[in-house]
Amino acid sequence: MSALKGACIIGQSGGPTAVINASAYGAIKTALEEASITRVLGALNGIKGVLDDNLIDMGQEDPQELAYMKYTPASALGSCRYKLKDPDVDDTDYKRILEIFKKYDVRYFFYNGGNDSMDTCNKISKFMLKNGYECRVMGIPKTIDNDLEGTDHCPGFASAAKYIATSCMEVYHDARVYDTGMITIIECMGRHAGWLTAACALACAKGFGPDLIYLPEVVFDMDKFIASVKAVYEKQGKCFVAVSEGIHDADGVLITEYAGKSRARDSFGHAQLGGLAAYLANEVKKATGAKVRGIELSLLQRCAAHCASQTDIDESFATGEAAVKHAVAGVTDRMVGYERVMVDGKYTCNIKLFPLEDVANTEKKVPREWINEAGDGIEQGFIDYALPLIQGQTKLPMEDSLPRFVRLKKIKA
Helix, strand or coil, X not given: CCXXXXXXXXXXXXXXXXXXXXXXXXXXXXXXXXXXXXXXXXXXXXXXXXXXXXXXXXHHXXXXXXXXXXXXXXXXXXXXXXXXXCCCCCCHHHHHHHHHHHHCCEEXXXXXXXXXXXXXXXXXXXXXXXXXXXXXXXXXECCCCCCCCCCCCCCCHHHHHHHHHHHXXXXXXXXCCCCCCEEEEEEECCCCXXXXXXXXXXXXXXXXXXXXXXXXXXXXXXXXHHHHHHHHHHHHCEEEEEEECCCXXXXXXXXXXXXXXXXXXXXXXXXCCCXXXXXXXXXXXXXXXXXXXXXXXXXXXXXXXXXXEHHHHHHHHHHHHHHXXXXXXXXXXXXXXXXXXXXXXXXXXXEEEXXXXXXXXXXXXXXXXXXXCCCCCECHHHHHHHHHHXXXXXXXXXXXXXXXXXXXXXXXX
8 A cells, every 4th residue: 555644643442451551652652753644643532532622742742751651550641431323323423533534634543442442443444434535543452351352362451460360369368367267259340251350360370369259251140159158168267259240140130230229331331330249248248147358459450550561561562553553554444463372382472453343342251161160260271371461570660669650741732
């Protein structure tokens, strides 16, 4: 394809992670160095920033300050959960996006997010093509849920998994300080896929993890759960449990909904979860009479930059860098992902491109063979898969013994 000159827009969407800014920085830094890209714009709060013409000029930022993005958690450009309608039903938003693209001569669009964000990318790409406006669109993945189809793993997952495993090992010791009985229940994120909760098994591999682990891939039975907890508690005088927030019964009803609380929903229809550990702790206490603690890791697990995997950080940067380089080379309508290669037993990660339409709105689950037959534990296959991803201590810069995070000037375009 011939060289395409024009500006680019980079936006972030969906839930934050410890490394999403590393991906954004990889894209921003590379775009600023590309001769074909005339201007690098950041969309504040994702696609809403485009619709609202709320763009900042990344070229006006201090390059040394921008470099701090690589180790800053959450979304430095701001995020959103905004669902674009089907353009065949209502193309109002798409016409507005095209208007903004023309205003700034945007010929490259990079969107950094999860499943729903890849759907946004796909819709925009198809609309631009249909309307004869040449714009190369690339999806840059992120999701601690690790559920994007195709790619071996997702940026953000490894760092969250490392934090969860570390927290489990620490809680394990805390829960065994006293000579009295206690049951501890940890709740991890994961609506439909249990990758994060499975990460508790990494702590088990070191001898300091949960006795029981429950993922949404397997139907949850409350009676069996109570019986299993009782059995472990009666034998050990302690019991440590990890549950995914998305576990559900045979009818598909979320266990967290057993508490009878109505759940707020975002624009994509996703119910806001949480509160499962507290609910189960109460049920277990009623059934056993034991002292029970419910711990919800909540936002801590997705923004723990101090415990991030350096492998995750470096790979995340590479996705942003690759998105820009491939787009400049003529590629469009793709998501950047990972391909795992084992050479002489050593893990290597290669960049691989996936069609946006193949990854939009699809979810990759934990393989059933990585979950034990009883549905309350994790097999070695998962540990072998996840362990290489969490390697390396973060090179997080510090200031007065506290993390030094990026401070953007955010000069409007």
